Amino acid sequence: MTEAFKTRRAEYADATREALLDAARELFTAQGYQQVSLEAIAQKARVTRGAFYHHFSGKPELLDALVVALQAEATARVRAASAAASPSQRVGAGIAAFLDVCSEPAYRHLVLETAVAVLGAERSRDIEEASTFGLLTAALQAQAERGSAAAKNVPLAARMIGRMVCESALLIDSAEDEKAFKADVQRLVKRTWDAVTAGTRPKA
Template identity: 65%
Template sequence: MENVGPFKTRREEYADATREALVTAAGELFTSEGYQQVGIEAIARKARVTRGAFYHHFSDKAALFDALVVSLQTAAADRVRAAAEAVPKSRRIRAGIREFLEVCSEPAYRHLVIEAAPAVLGATRCREIEEAHIYGLLIAALSGGAQQGDPLVANPYLAARMIGRMVCEAALLLDDADDPETLKAEALAIVEQTLTTLTSGKRRPARAATGRTRAAAK
């Protein structure tokens, strides 16, 4: 019988739970042991499902990793959005950047999204995921009233990519820092100074959108 309305059948609920268990198990194993060192058998065993169940949901380990990165980026965007919405409008971009650095400092996000994902998924796919989630928020924030020709910066896409990479690079340095909290404060000060420089003074007219800027805005 066809499922009608918002309710899921038990089969659908079980399928969702199985998929989530596989993504969670993969995240834990990839973080602790590394992507290359973990096989499908180990992931299925940790998730307490069969190998057949794995292949029912994912074509291979890379497809599972893709789903894991999307899950991590979705959660990161939710956290950044919540942090931004909790403060006055004038402070939202900075609050979001601060929360993003906190996210980037966590082992799973740092090791899997920042370090492993470009090698496993490729730069193009990583940008697609970033711009659909965490970077998309920053692009939108820097675009300001772009529909009225009044963005906060001349090229919101480029500025968002550069600021985001600054935050990610700072997070990578925190792992080996003698004083992580001091380095984090210094990193935030540098990013905020950069943001202030980019957004201060008279706003310049928006540049004609590049193909990638238009794609990111969709």
């Protein structure tokens, strides 16, 4: 009986946390992080202020958890797109998926625009390295291990390529033709990738 009660309580706690994250995601994206109060988030999630503080110390910690969740979703989508493509198309498929993610309002506003200002550059980098940028690093590292002559500083190359995609996503809203703009970005990023990994030779 006690074990069952603990399980139900844990399930309720998980549901409350997810409700708070969902509410924050919607409100922060629509209104902006600074404009949303704790009371508004709790009300949207249909929980008490006390329930909010049971899970998060305040808005910054809530945003941190939300950015981690958004990055995890992005990583899963990029990994799935790459895995579904043929070996020769995996890099391009991953880049296209990452650009699509970066273009979405929640990711763009919260991860690309708000996270650094609220969480700080160091924390934002840590989250990136454990998620989306980590995929780029792993892919480039695989190239380097096969004998790439160009990709000597893999973390730097991964961060530069990742930043190209992120910064390009911030310009999509002002593009006259979004589809053509995305195609241009994908070509430029792919050319950069090819230049970084130029000279790859299988090891004997």
